[in-house]
Amino acid sequence: MSGPAPILKVDKLCKAFGGIVVADNVDVTIDRGEILGLIGPNGAGKTSLFNLVSGVLKPDSGAIYLDGALVTGDPLYRRARSGVARTWQNMMLFKTMSVMENLLIAPRDYPGEKIGRLLLMTGRVRAAEQAAKARALGILDRLELGRAADANVTDLPFGHQKLIGLARALMNDGSLLLLDEPMAGVEGAAYETMQRVVREEAASGRAVCVVEHNVSFIKDLCTRAVFMAQGRILETGSVDDLLKSKVLTDLYFGV
Ligand SMILES: Nc1ncnc2c1ncn2[C@@H]1O[C@H](COP(=O)(O)OP(=O)(O)OP(=O)(O)O)[C@@H](O)[C@H]1O
């Protein structure tokens, strides 16, 4: 036997919307502690791959394994419980809610979700609520946003809203973290914070996948990256090698 199973294994995944192929025999693995970069031009299928892995989309064929277990047919909520945490390209924050309320929506498992359990175990639900709140405050502190807990999300600067998107994903303490363009529009201190926390999450043992057009962010964080275009993985390798690849420079930078 070889080493431990990768946290994520995507095997010959295929998905098309009519004539648009978003996943064409995609194979990807991500190990514990690894930050994998996923790059490619607009429309390459990067977000679609996240949607397939997190259970938003069902593949036409192929398989997805999490921690060695087959999860291909599992719906979104069960995938989240299996340990897939993600952010969204357009953040998907609830605009009329506070930062804390946005975070409390997101824990991985919550006894109050089931009405029967809610009626039987009010005490346990309250304890879970307290634990979720403490976890949220801990995450906000790590992101240097502890003082923003009661603010309305839309009153925060854009970079901070992106950090709240990350904070919400971190409420799920699962083994796989998918980040869809975390740096888009983020600069200054928020950029440094994002970089630090993504590194810390990988160091804590999670497998992380980052979709990013910001190549220097990928270069700083990832040892390995995949390049995707038209639903296909065209190159896999070290970030340095990828950036030297003719396929990538032709298709991505258009030179
Ligand atoms: N639900 C859907 N129904 C139909 N077409 C879709 C759907 N989701 C995505 N697409 C199409 O699939 C292709 C891949 O989209 P996707 O969002 O995965 O690309 P991307 O690599 O994330 O691009 P970007 O860098 O612009 O975010 C695009 O042509 C898109 O229009």
Ligand SMILES: [Mg+2]
């Ligand atoms: Mg996208």
